[in-house]
Amino acid sequence: MIFRRSTLALAAAPLFAPAIARAQRTPVRFSFDWIYNGPYAFGAAAEREGYFREQGLDVTITRGFGSARVPIDMSAGTFDIAACDPTPLLRFMSQNPNNDLLAVGLMWDQAPGSATVRADGPITQVSQLAGKTLAAPEFDGGRQVFPVFARLNGIDPASVNWMSVAPELREVMLVQRRADGITGFVTSTALSLKALGMDLPAQRIFRYREHGLDFFYGSVILTTRTFAQRNPEAVRGTVAALLKGLKYSFHNRAAAIQALRGKEPLTDVAIEGTRQDMAMQELVDSPNVRRLGLGIIEAPRLERQIAAVKEAYSLGEMPSVDRFHTDRFLPPAAERML
The missing domain is CATH 3.40.190.10 (Periplasmic binding protein-like II)
Known part of the structure; x- marks a missing residue:
């Protein structure tokens, strides 16, 4: 009887192993700012290739409903890290000066x-x-x-x-x-x-x-200062995995779309493949990225964007560059080169 129970326990062990492994990883709720389509296939690729697991993370990726919603939902605690257009983010930060938001990396160098x-x-x-x-x-x-x-x-x-x-x-x-x-x-x-x-x-x-906005950044990786202070390795790992997934997808477009299809079975491979190509060509691959690598936000350029948003919306006090963004969670330059 003892032998039988031991045998059953050993047989059941593999079934519980994945659950135990997940429990040991840090959970992170991540959201894109729009529907899960071709330009965001790199998120699915990062999941499939195990880039989040490599960082000790259990990341749940969800779709978004527009960049203007992201800072609102982030402030409400709906998710931990997200992609967001800097312009509505800057506007929100100006109008809500006690906000806890912090950009920790760059996803798209060019504005879409x-x-x-x-x-x-x-x-x-x-x-x-x-x-x-x-x-x-x-x-x-x-x-x-x-x-x-x-x-x-x-x-x-x-x-x-x-x-x-x-x-x-x-x-x-x-x-x-x-x-x-x-x-x-x-x-x-x-x-x-x-x-x-x-x-x-x-x-x-x-x-x-x-038409004048060539200096605008397209999408940043956003979190809160509180989450970053409490979970610095989770933020660092999420940023690294996302950028690694973006780099992988840049060089393996078809594989990234298949990863997306694995998460979204109704994906139109032809349409989303073209959409991904457009994003890579127009938003990701730029002279700045070729020079600096993925993820880098430069202060002079960001200052121009802050000033333009302030004038366009007749805003009051704006966040400083340091208040808006930090690069201390980025992986080494060698890992970010496209």
């Missing part, structure tokens, strides 16, 4: 915001967006950055009529000519319009970075 109109329509230059109707969700990153883009291009932001719509209806408004244009991340809008029958030649895309 854009305004898109029909190529067969009357709007042929940025200045003609004045007085027009643009459709976007209220929390949309492109909409959040639009006032900065508008002012730099001589447009009164107040002249634009906004049509607030659910994310799944944004592109429909342009296809059906119910709006003059839409805003959003170019990686989202361009391919979503294509899926609705409006291919890239039928779109006229005004990328913000090509």
Whole structure:
């Protein structure tokens, strides 16, 4: 009888081993700022390749609902670390000076915001967006950055009529000519319009970075000072795993999309592969990244972004560079080179 019980215990041990291993890893709740699609396939790749496990972490990745929601949800304790556009983040930090937020790395060196109109329509230059109707969700990153883009291009932001719509209806408004244009991340809008029958030649895309916002950063890795103080190794490990996943996905695009499909079975491989390529080309790979490696935020450039956001939104006191960001959680430079 003793022998039988011992045998059963030994047989059951492998079944409990994964649960025990997970219990020994530090749990981290991570959120992207939008739906889990091609540009974020590197998160799924980091999971599949075991990069979080290597850091002793049990990371749960969820989708987001727009960058403007991220600082609100982060402050409410909904998650521990997240991706976020710096512009709505800076605005939130200015309007909530007692916030506990802290950027600990850079995900996208270039800004993804854009305004898109029909190529067969009357709007042929940025200045003609004045007085027009643009459709976007209220929390949309492109909409959040639009006032900065508008002012730099001589447009009164107040002249634009906004049509607030659910994310799944944004592109429909342009296809059906119910709006003059839409805003959003170019990686989202361009391919979503294509899926609705409006291919890239039928779109006229005004990328913000090509119209005055070339110095804007696109997406930072955000946490809170409290979480970072209590869990410094978890923050350091999450940042390292994310950047390692981004580097892996840059060089292994198809494998990253398959990892995404493993998490999201309904993934359209062709569309999301193209979306990922666009993100890698337009947002990740830049002269700055080639020079400095992934993850680096430079103070002079960030100061320009802070000043531009302050002016566009007529904000009061803004966070300093040191208050907004720290690089002490980044992995060594050799690990970050693309």
